[in-house]
Amino acid sequence: xxxxxxxxxxxxxxxxxxxxxxxxxxxxxxxxxxxxxxxxxxxxxxxxxxxxxxxxxxxxxxxxxxxxxxxxxxxxxxxxxxxxxxxxxxxxxxxxxxxxxxxxxxxxxxxxxxxxxxxxxxxxxxxxxxxxxxxxxxxxxxxxxxxxxxxxxxxxxxxxxxxxxxxxxxxxxxxxxxxxxxxxxxxxxxxxxxxxxxxxxxxxxxx
Amino acid sequence: xxxxxxxxxxxxxxxxxxxxxxxxxxxxxxxxxxxxxxxxxxxxxxxxxxxxxxxxxxxxxxxxxxxxxxxxxxxxxxxxxxxxxxxxxxxxxxxxxxxxxxxxxxxxxxxxxxxxxxxxxxxxxxxxxxxxxxxxxxxxxxxxxxxxxxxxxxxxxxxxxxxxxxxxxxxxxxxxxxxxxxxxxxxxxxxxxxxxxxxxxxxxxxxxxxxxxxxxxxxxxxxxxxxxxxxxxxxxxxxxxxxxxxxxxxxxxxxxxxxxxxxxxxxxxxxxxxxxxxxxxxxxxxxxxxxxxxxxxxxxxxxxxxxxxxxxxxxxxxxxxxxxxxxxxxxxxxxxxxxxxxxxxxxxxxxxxxxxxxxxxxxxxxxxxxxxxxxxxxxxxxxxxxxxxxxxxxxxxxxxxxxxxxxxxxxxxxxxxxxxxxxxxxxxxxxxxxxxxxxxxxxxxxxxxxxxxxxxxxxxxxxxxxxxxxxxxxxxxxxxxxxxxxxxxxxxxxxxxxxxxxxxxxx
Numbered sequence: 122x123x124x125x126x127x128x129x130x131x132x133x134x135x136x137x138x139x140x141x142x143x144x145x146x147x148x149x150x151x152x153x154x155x156x157x158x159x160x161x162x163x164x165x166x167x168x169x170x171x172x173x174x175x176x177x178x179x180x181x182x183x184x185x186x187x188x189x190x191x192x193x194x195x196x197x198x199x200x201x202x203x204x205x206x207x208x209x210x211x212x213x214x215x216x217x218x219x220x221x222x223x224x225x226x227x228x229x230x231x232x233x234x235x236x237x238x239x240x241x242x243x244x245x246x247x248x249x250x251x252x253x254x255x256x257x258x259x260x261x262x263x264x265x266x267x268x269x270x271x272x273x274x275x276x277x278x279x280x281x282x283x284x285x286x287x288x289x290x291x292x293x294x295x296x297x298x299x300x301x302x303x304x305x306x307x308x309x310x311x312x313x314x315x316x317x318x319x320x321x322x323x324x325x326x327x328x
Numbered sequence: 329x330x331x332x333x334x335x336x337x338x339x340x341x342x343x344x345x346x347x348x349x350x351x352x353x354x355x356x357x358x359x360x361x362x363x364x365x366x367x368x369x370x371x372x373x374x375x376x377x378x379x380x381x382x383x384x385x386x387x388x389x390x391x392x393x394x395x396x397x398x399x400x401x402x403x404x405x406x407x408x409x410x411x412x413x414x415x416x417x418x419x420x421x422x423x424x425x426x427x428x429x430x431x432x433x434x435x436x437x438x439x440x441x442x443x444x445x446x447x448x449x450x451x452x453x454x455x456x457x458x459x460x461x462x463x464x465x466x467x468x469x470x471x472x473x474x475x476x477x478x479x480x481x482x483x484x485x486x487x488x489x490x491x492x493x494x495x496x497x498x499x500x501x502x503x504x505x506x507x508x509x510x511x512x513x514x515x516x517x518x519x520x521x522x523x524x525x526x527x528x529x530x531x532x533x534x535x536x537x538x539x540x541x542x543x544x545x546x547x548x549x550x551x552x553x554x555x556x557x558x559x560x561x562x563x564x565x566x567x568x569x570x571x572x573x574x575x576x577x578x579x580x581x582x583x584x585x586x587x588x589x590x591x592x593x594x595x596x597x598x599x600x601x602x603x604x605x606x607x608x609x610x611x612x613x614x615x616x617x618x619x620x621x622x623x624x625x626x627x628x629x630x631x632x633x634x635x636x637x638x639x640x641x642x643x644x645x646x647x648x649x650x651x652x653x654x655x656x657x658x659x660x661x662x663x664x665x666x667x668x669x670x671x672x673x674x675x676x677x678x679x680x681x682x683x684x685x686x687x688x689x690x691x692x693x694x695x696x697x698x699x700x701x702x703x704x705x706x707x708x709x710x711x712x713x714x715x716x717x718x719x720x721x722x723x724x725x726x727x728x729x730x731x732x733x734x735x736x737x738x739x740x741x742x743x744x745x746x747x748x749x750x751x752x753x754x755x756x757x758x759x760x761x762x763x764x765x766x767x768x769x770x771x772x773x774x775x776x777x778x779x780x781x782x783x784x785x786x787x788x789x790x791x792x793x794x795x796x797x798x799x800x801x802x803x804x805x806x807x808x809x810x811x812x813x814x815x816x817x818x819x820x821x822x823x824x825x826x827x828x829x830x831x832x833x834x835x
Contacts, residue, residue: 135535148525154617157526159478162534167476169531172616199531200689 136197142169144188144207158184158204160192171202179239185229187212228321237325245325246318253317256309263298263305270294332722333409334745335422336368336811338383338459340390340443341401358401362424363389366456368404369810370439372749375554376543378465381439387448387455400443402461403565406745406811407436408722425563430723430743435563438745438809442466464567465555467498468539478529479541481519484512485549486571489542493569499538503558503568510573513549513696520617520692530690546571548688550699552707554749572750574706583754583801584724584742586717591724592755597715606664606681607708611701613691624697625683626705627659634702635659684708713825714805717755719744722817727754744809744819751804753823799825 145168146159156173171192175181184190189208195201209215219225228234237243270291277285308315340361367384381404405424414420425435441463448457462469475495481488486504493499506512516528532541546553551571558568588595609626627640636642640659666677686704691697726739771792778788802823810818 135533137534146526148527150521150524150527150617152521152524152617154521157524159526165476165534167532167534168478170478170526170529196687198689199533199536202531 134197136194137199138194138197140169140192140194141208142190142192144184144186144190144204147173147183147186156183158190160190160202160204162192169199169202171204173204182229232321234322235324236322238327241325243323243325245323246320247322247324248317249319252309252315256305256317259301259305259309263301267295267298270298332817333412333420334722334811334817335407335409336365337405337422337424338363338365338368338385339403339405339424340459341403342392342397343399345396345398361390364421365404365811365813367810367812368406369808370404370406371806371808373806375552375749378469379439379441379463379555381441381459381461381463383459385457385459387450387457390457392457394446394448397443397446400446400459400461402439402441402443402459403437404439404441405436406438406809406817408743408745408817427563428743428746430741431746433563434559434746435565436745437557437559437563437565440464440557440565440567463555463557464499464502465539468542468555469537471496471498471538473532473536473538473541478531479545480529481515481545482528484514485545485551486512488515489545489553489569489571492538492541496538501566502555503566504571505558505568506571508572510551510571512571515545515548515690518548518691518693518696520615520690522692542569547703548691548700550696550703552703556749570749573703574710580752580754580801581727581739583727583752584744584747585727585739585754585756586719586724588717588755588757591719591721592717593720594718595715595755595757596717597713599713606662608662608681608683609701609705609708610683610685611688611697611704612685613688613697615692618692622692622694622697624694624701625661626698626701628661629694629698630659630702630705631698638705710803710805710824713802714823715802716820716822718818718820720816720818745817747804747807747809747819747821749804749806753802753804753821754800755802755823756800 140160140162142160142162144158145161148157148159149155150157157170158173159168160171161168169192171190173184184204184207189210190204191206191208193203193205195203216225216227226234235243236247274291274294275288276291278288279286309317313320340363342359342361344359363385365383365385367382369382371380373379381402383402383404403424405422407422407426407428409420409422410429411420422436425437428434428436441461443459443461444466445460446458449455479488479492483491486506490504493502493504515530516522519528521527530541530545542553549571550573552574553569553571556568556570557565559565586592608628611624611626613622614620615622627635627638630638630640632642643658643660662681664679664681666674666679668674684704686700688697688700691700722744724742724744726742771789775785775788775792778791779785783791802825805822805824807819807821810820812818
C-alpha cells in the first residue's frame, strides 16, 4: 500500500449518515413526548434506537413492527438517530386510490383515522355522504308516498254516531310505509355496517 | 548510580501451525515456551492507543521459523537479578513469575500481549528471531462490535463495560478496575426521559470497535480509561482496564523522584506557550424532548471543590440566587489580556478566551455535563507543558514529605520495571546552576543577589519572585522500557504537566 492509499485508508470516514431498516420495537416515552423505535438496519442487521418523526407534530401515525424505515444519523453519530420516513413495501402496498395520483389517508388495518385537537380522543364518527343521501332519498320517498296517499284515496269510511273508521285500504298503505321506515331506521341508524356513520373516521365537535 | 543486572525473559504461548486449511484454532492446544531475550522493548503509549513491544531472541534459543506459528501470546518478564552468579557458581537466571526484591507480593511479569509479526534475520554476525506485538488493547481495537444491538447503560459504567467485554470470549477475562475509588455513574440516568422504553441504550456504529465504544462510554461518564495489567493474588498477570480521571489525586509522597544529574539523562522540557495557554471548555448536549441545548462551561460552572483545587478564584457572590445550585458554583471565565499599543495590559477590557466546544449525546443532567467538561479541561491543561527524559536506573525512590534534593534517599524504594501509566513523578534539576540563588530564602535577598550580578532592579525583582515557583510534579504520559543483554536497562519516559497548585517554590 503506498502512502497515499494509506492516508486515504486512515482518513476514510466510516460514519453512516442515512440507513434503511425494519422496525422491531416501539416504545413511547413516559412524557408522551417522543416515540422511540428500534430499527434493524439492513443489510448489516445492526439494531439502533431511533427517535420517530412524523408528517407533522400533530399529523401522527405510529409505524408498525416490520415497517421499512429510513433512519438519519445527524452528524453521522450513531446515537443521534431519527426515523424520518417509513416506506411502502409488498406488505404495505400503495393505497389503490393514490395510484391514480389522488391524495389518500389510509389507516392501518384495524386502526382508525381521527381529526381533532391533540388533547382529545375524537369519538364523533364522520357521516357517510352516499349512505346519507340514499337514506334521505328513501325518507323523502316515503314521506311523499304518505302525502300522496292522504291526497288521493279514501281515508275513512262508515259512521257510528260521531265516529268514523279508517278505511282498511288506507290502513294497509300506511302500515306498509311504517314498515319501510322501520327498515330504514334499522339500515341507516341502528346497523353499524349499513348506517350513515363511518366506522374508521372520527372527529369531535371542537370548542 | 547503582549496579543492576537486568534480565528479560519471554513466555510465548504458541498455537502451532497445523498446515490444515479447515482446522479450528480454538480446538488446538497451546504450548508454553520460555526463552531468554536478547533485547526486549516495551512501549507504553498514551491511554488511547495500544502499547507495543518488540522482542529479539537468539535463533539458537528459539529455532522456530515464522511459518511454524499460527498465533502467539506473550508475557514479558523483567527483573534486576542483583548478581550475575549464584553462590554455587551457576548463572543467576531470571525465573518467570518469581517475586521481585522490592515488592515480594508482585511477580516480575511486566507486560502481556499478542504477537502481530514474527521475523527471522540471518546475517554474518547474528541469527535472530524478532517478535513485534501489541498489548491486550489491540484485542479491543481490532475487534469490531458485532453483537449488532444497542448497549444497555442501566448499570454503573464499570459493570456496563465488564458486561460488554464478557460478550466476546477473547475479552471476557479482562478485569475492570477503579483504582481511585471514584463513584461509577450509571449513564442511562442521564438520558432524556430516563425510564422510558428503549431509553438509556447506546447505539453503535457499523465499524466501531470495542475500544471506540468503551472510550465513548467513558467520555460520557467524565472518565478516561486505558489498558494496564494487574497481578492477581496468585501473581498471574491479567489485562486490566483502568477507569480513572486525567487528574492525579495521589499524594505527593507517592511521586517517584527523578533528578537530572543523579538518575536522569537527556532531559527535555517544553511549553507550548501560544497554543493552549488560555482557553475555556464548553460541553453541549441536545435534549430533543425539551428542545433544549444543555451547556456546561468550564471553569465558570465547575464544581466548587474542583475549581478551587485547580486554582481558580472562587466567586462567592454567585453562590446564591436563582442560578446557583448546591452542586455547582461559579468561577470567572478564562480571559485573554488585551494589550495597549505601548504593550501594557488594558485592564478596562475583558476578552474571554475561546471556548473549545464538544458535543456529547444524551446527557440531560447538568451536573454530569459539568463533570465531563472538567475531565476535558484536565486533558487539555496537561498539554501545556511536556517533556521527556531517559534513565538507566532500575529502581527509584518515592518522595518523602518534602521535595528537596536531600530527600532523595528517604522515600520508599520503587521498581521502575513496574512503573505505570499516569504515574506522578517529581522531576528536579541538580546542576548546581541554581545552588547560589537557592541559598537565599527570601525574594528580597534573591533580588539583591541578582542585582549584584548585573540585572536591573525590575528584572531582578521579577525573577526573585518567580524563580523555582514552578511545580516539580509531572505525570507519565508514555514510556519505553528496554532491557538489552549488552547495554542493560533503559527507561525513556514522556511526561506532561500534572494539575497541582500546591507548589510554593523557593520561598
